[in-house]
Structure formats: structure tokens, C-alpha cells
Amino acid sequence: MRTKILQLLRERPSQPVSGQELADKLGITRTAVWKHIQNLKKMGYVIEAHTKKGYIFVSAPDKLLPEEIGQHLHTRFVGRHICYQDTVTSTNEVLKKLAYTGAEDGTLCVAEEQTGGKGRLSRGWFSPYGKGLWFSVLLKPSFLPQEAPKMTLLAAVAVVRAIRECCGVEAMIKWPNDVLLDGRKMVGILTEMSAEFGHINYLVVGIGINVCVPREMVPENLRDSAVSIADVAGHPIDRAALLGRVLDCMEEYYGTALREGFAPIFDKWREYSTTLGRMVKVISPDKTYIGTAVDIDPEGALLVRREDGSIERVLAGDVSIRPAHGTGKYQ
Numbered sequence: 001m002r003t004k005i006l007q008l009l010r011e012r013p014s015q016p017v018s019g020q021e022l023a024d025k026l027g028i029t030r031t032a033v034w035k036h037i038q039n040l041k042k043m044g045y046v047i048e049a050h051t052k053k054g055y056i057f058v059s060a061p062d063k064l065l066p067e068e069i070g071q072h073l074h075t076r077f078v079g080r081h082i083c084y085q086d087t088v089t090s091t092n093e094v095l096k097k098l099a100y101t102g103a104e105d106g107t108l109c110v111a112e113e114q115t116g117g118k119g120r121l122s123r124g125w126f127s128p129y130g131k132g133l134w135f136s137v138l139l140k141p142s143f144l145p146q147e148a149p150k151m152t153l154l155a156a157v158a159v160v161r162a163i164r165e166c167c168g169v170e171a172m173i174k175w176p177n178d179v180l181l182d183g184r185k186m187v188g189i190l191t192e193m194s195a196e197f198g199h200i201n202y203l204v205v206g207i208g209i210n211v212c213v214p215r216e217m218v219p220e221n222l223r224d225s226a227v228s229i230a231d232v233a234g235h236p237i238d239r240a241a242l243l244g245r246v247l248d249c250m251e252e253y254y255g256t257a258l259r260e261g262f263a264p265i266f267d268k269w270r271e272y273s274t275t276l277g278r279m280v281k282v283i284s285p286d287k288t289y290i291g292t293a294v295d296i297d298p299e300g301a302l303l304v305r306r307e308d309g310s311i312e313r314v315l316a317g318d319v320s321i322r323p324a325h326g327t328g329k330y331q
């Protein structure tokens with residue numbers, strides 16, 4: 001009901017909408033409308049009440065409230081159930097618990113802050129209050145567990161497209177799944193899976209996007225390698241609008257992958273890749289070598305041509321990719 005009231009008020013910016021009109025359109029009493037308006041004000045919405053004229057929408061809080069995300073969403077199921085929290089340890093952890101108790105396909109968990117944001121291999125993810133998009137999406141795909149790592153590449157493609165469209169900056173993908181801006185990390189993706197032999201119970205795709213983390217807030221050890229969209233875009237970013245766009249793109253690509261497989265997604269990935277065509281240093285547990293990243297194969301593995309012409313197939317998870325020469329920036 002709150003979402004509908006906001007929608008009706010926003011349709012007529014700067015013009016009063018009477019309590020009676022809202023009540024008639026929504027099939028509720030004027031007192032009920034008044035109560036909803038009071039609740040919206042408590043949530044941080046600024047709504048002016050003009051005697052005998054009605055209510056005027058002034059502004060929304062800078063929060064990722066379901067009411068805000070909803071107005072930017074065009075999906076069928078992704079993000080249609082939202083678990084919004086102020087502070088969590090990790091949205092992936094919260095969503096895994098919800099999945100266990102039967103949460104629906106496409107459920108979104110989003111928080112203003114994570115106190116224990118997780119990266120891969122037990123690394124951490126810095127997620128300060130109100131400065132980014134820290135969220136996870138629950139998916140229950142019909143494909144086999146061995147396909148699951150490809151979802152991380154799919155998420156990277158969706159995020160890059162959404163950031164380019166909404167923010168006008170040239171985000172790029174570093175294999176397999178870091179999203180970079182100006183050679184620095186702006187987005188991290190962590191996909192976790194619950195599966196049995198031959199069957200995925202669910203995937204939790206966790207995405208962290210630095211939207212407007214002030215540089216002085218970033219821990220010193222990350223200051224040279226991390227970047228926020230706002231640092232480069234030079235204008236404020238509407239976090240709810242960006243999140244809505246990411247979810248739209250994710251649902252679109254996910255649908256494509258379920259219908260046609262991942263090949264069309266990988267074509268997009270190639271288009272956005274900053275790794276392909278570059279000299280890279282591959283550091284794996286048993287060897288270190290330099291070569292040129294030439295392509296990804298149908299499994300999403302990176303193909304690296306060594307100086308002797310041989311091709312190495314590099315799987316995510318067990319290597320570190322660095323620029324072969326250079327500045328320390330990611331490439």
C-alpha cells in the first residue's frame with residue numbers, strides 16, 4: 001500500500017494529491033491513508049500536508065528501501081521479494097538462512113552496511129554504511145552444478161552493463177569476475193552454492209559495488225586498489241536506480257543462459273573484458289608464468305598463450321592474475 005501511495009504522489013510532482021483521492025484510488029479510508037503517510041514520514045520520506053489541498057511528495061530518504069528499489073524494477077521474479085536490513089554481517093549469510101527456510105527464487109537481500117562482508121577464500125569485503133550496494137540474489141537454476149561458476153561471469157556482465165548505462169563510466173571486467181574502473185576494483189562478486197549430486201538446490205550471488213565510498217574512509221591497504229563509481233563519474237549516483245538496473249540485467253541474462261546456454265553471455269563478457277589481449281602473469285600453486293590472455297573457453301576458463309606458443313587453460317579459484325609488467329594496478 002505504501003508503495004502505491006508513493007507512486008500516486010510521485011506521478012504529480014509539486015502538486016497536492018488529496019487524501020480523499022488517494023483513499024478512493026486505493027479503496028481504503030482517509031484515516032488509513034493518513035496512517036500510511038505518517039509511517040512513510042517515519043521512514044524518512046518528506047511529504048508535505050497542505051490543509052484542504054492534500055499531500056505533496058518532496059523527497060525520498062537515501063536508503064535502499066524496497067519502496068525505492070521497486071520503482072526502478074522491471075523484472076518478473078528477481079528482486080520481487082526483498083529482505084532489506086540496516087546492518088548485517090553478510091547479505092550472503094542472511095540469504096543462505098532464508099534459502100534454508102524456503103525463500104523464493106529471485107529473493108534479494110540488501111543492506112546499508114555489512115560488518116562481516118565476505119570475499120572469496122575467506123577474504124573480507126569492506127562495506128561501509130550507505131556508501132555502496134551490498135546485496136545478494138537467490139537463484140534456483142535448472143542447470144547442473146558444474147555450470148554454477150559461470151553465474152559469476154554472468155553477474156559481472158550484468159553489473160558492467162548496468163553501471164555503464166546508469167552512471168556513464170567505462171567499467172571493465174578483469175577475469176574472472178572483478179569489475180574495474182581505471183584499473184582499480186569497484187565491484188566484487190561471490191557466488192555460493194548448495195547442491196547435491198547433479199542438482200543445484202540454490203545459488204546465492206553476492207555483489208558488492210562501491211558507489212560513493214569516500215577515499216579517506218577506505219582502509220589504507222585498499223586505498224590504491226579500490227575505487228568508487230562517484231570518484232570517476234563526478235556526479236551523484238542514485239543507488240536504488242542502479243540496483244534496479246543491475247537486477248533487470250541479471251534477470252535478462254539469466255533467462256538467456258537458461259534458454260540458450262552461456263555462449264551469448266560469454267560474448268558480452270569478451271566485449272567488456274580488460275584481460276583479453278593483455279600480457280598476464282599467472283601465479284598458480286605449482287607454477288608461475290607470463291603469457292598473453294587470448295580468450296575464455298566454453299567453461300569460462302581463461303586461455304593463456306605462453307611465449308613458446310603453448311596454450312594454458314587457467315581455472316578460476318586457483319590462480320592469481322597480475323599485469324605482466326607494471327604499475328601494480330589491476331588490468
Ligand code: BT5
Binds near residue numbers: 118127190207
Ligand atoms: C570478492 O572477493 O571480490 C567478492 C566480494 C563480494 C562482496 C559481496 S557484498 C554482498 C555479498 N555479501 C558478502 O558477504 N559478500 C558479497 P575477492 O576476489 O576475494 O576480493 C576480496 C579482496 O578485495 C579483499 O581481500 C581486498 O583486498 C579487496 N577489497 C575488500 N573490500 C573492497 C572494496 N570495498 N573495494 C575494493 N576492494 C576491496
